[in-house]
Amino acid sequence: xxxxxxxxxxxxxxxxxxxxxxxxxxxxxxxxxxxxxxxxxxxxxxxxxxxxxxxxxxxxxxxxxxxxxxxxxxxxxxxxxxxxxxxxxxxxxxxxxxxxxxxxxxxxxxxxxxxxxxxxxxxxxxxxxxxxxxxxxxxxxxxxxxxxxxxxxxxxxxxxxxxxxxxxxxxxxxxxxxxxxxxxxxxxxxxxxxxxxxxxxxxxxxxxxxxxxxxxxxxxxxxxxxxxxxxxxxxxxxxxxxxxxxxxxxxxxxxxxxxxxxxxxxxxxxxxxxxxxxxxxxxxxxxxxxxxxxxxxxxxxxxxxxxxxxxxxxxxxxxxxxxxxxxxxxxxxxxxxxxxxxxxxxxxxxxxxxxxxxxxxxxxxxxx
Numbered sequence: 001x002x003x004x005x006x007x008x009x010x011x012x013x014x015x016x017x018x019x020x021x022x023x024x025x026x027x028x029x030x031x032x033x034x035x036x037x038x039x040x041x042x043x044x045x046x047x048x049x050x051x052x053x054x055x056x057x058x059x060x061x062x063x064x065x066x067x068x069x070x071x072x073x074x075x076x077x078x079x080x081x082x083x084x085x086x087x088x089x090x091x092x093x094x095x096x097x098x099x100x101x102x103x104x105x106x107x108x109x110x111x112x113x114x115x116x117x118x119x120x121x122x123x124x125x126x127x128x129x130x131x132x133x134x135x136x137x138x139x140x141x142x143x144x145x146x147x148x149x150x151x152x153x154x155x156x157x158x159x160x161x162x163x164x165x166x167x168x169x170x171x172x173x174x175x176x177x178x179x180x181x182x183x184x185x186x187x188x189x190x191x192x193x194x195x196x197x198x199x200x201x202x203x204x205x206x207x208x209x210x211x212x213x214x215x216x217x218x219x220x221x222x223x224x225x226x227x228x229x230x231x232x233x234x235x236x237x238x239x240x241x242x243x244x245x246x247x248x249x250x251x252x253x254x255x256x257x258x259x260x261x262x263x264x265x266x267x268x269x270x271x272x273x274x275x276x277x278x279x280x281x282x283x284x285x286x287x288x289x290x291x292x293x294x295x296x297x298x299x300x301x302x303x304x305x306x307x308x309x310x311x312x313x314x315x316x317x318x319x320x321x322x323x324x325x326x327x328x329x330x331x332x333x334x335x336x337x338x339x340x341x342x343x344x345x346x347x348x349x350x351x352x353x354x355x356x357x358x359x360x361x362x363x364x365x366x367x368x
Contacts, residue, residue: 023312027319034323037323038099041095042087044330057087061084061088067088094221097227098328099322099325102294104239105284105285106295106321106322107242107280107321109298109299109317110298111276111280112295113300114253115273115274116180116274120355121187122295123277123278124290124293126187126191128162128163128165128281129285131161132161132285133198135158135161137198137201140154141201141205162285162286168186169186172186219332220329231284238276242273245273250308292347293351293355294321294324297351297354298317300354301320302320328347
């Protein structure tokens, strides 16, 4: 553990109380927004439902556990029972997948930014997303596996591709002296390389490429309960691990030399936590495709509003990352209804101008 006093980063007792108050208020506000967005996510879709119908359907699902049609009972015709099926099998798993993916990507971005000390870093910039895309497209277009094995191998290949791309980025980062700029440039180089390979497979393939293109832009339209149950433990465990090490992330803000003097094994900690962040990001995009800029926008907005204390930044990134992706998913559903936009397009519309703003601001003056 790091040898620091309890007040090293919170400061005087009054400041401690102020930060606890800010954290409490922010969490309450964030969770209230999340609750509203969850309800909106249950309402909006290819066909919009009324609030009353949705609440009635949720009440039935709460009582019986699943749609009554599954029990083979005779149902009265004056109730639209199809809504129960839509909510249970589509909108609920989709909503919770968006929450988990948004939280995971935001926390992964916050971790990477703290370790590299560069606000321009996120899973999308680090090459993880491009590597995952390459792995998934390779499975989709080469037909190495079919049927059930394709369903299983697709997220697995994306996961391996994301980790492989990050591994190459990390090698470049280490070889270039482990500077903040070397990580960003390494990620850009790796991202371009894997994007080129992905484009090559798409252009030369004779198979239907719609599924591959939809995956490249990210989508949670076809997720199931299985995806939710797979994502839940991984995202929750890694987020809790990051919260446990919030003080160590704070120590890194002082610089590597002073962090080492305070007892932190800097290189070991950085490497382990970068791998953890890459695992989280790879796991998230493995099931949904490329969803960029969540890990860039959310941590930085919280940092601008409340500062860089990771005991505030990490829990709030979890909540507001979920909020951002849920908003993007709702917009993706209703913008061209009954057609649907890939969710990655929505996050890119938000992230690209924000990334440009950060780049311009960093060119003038920026402090983590």
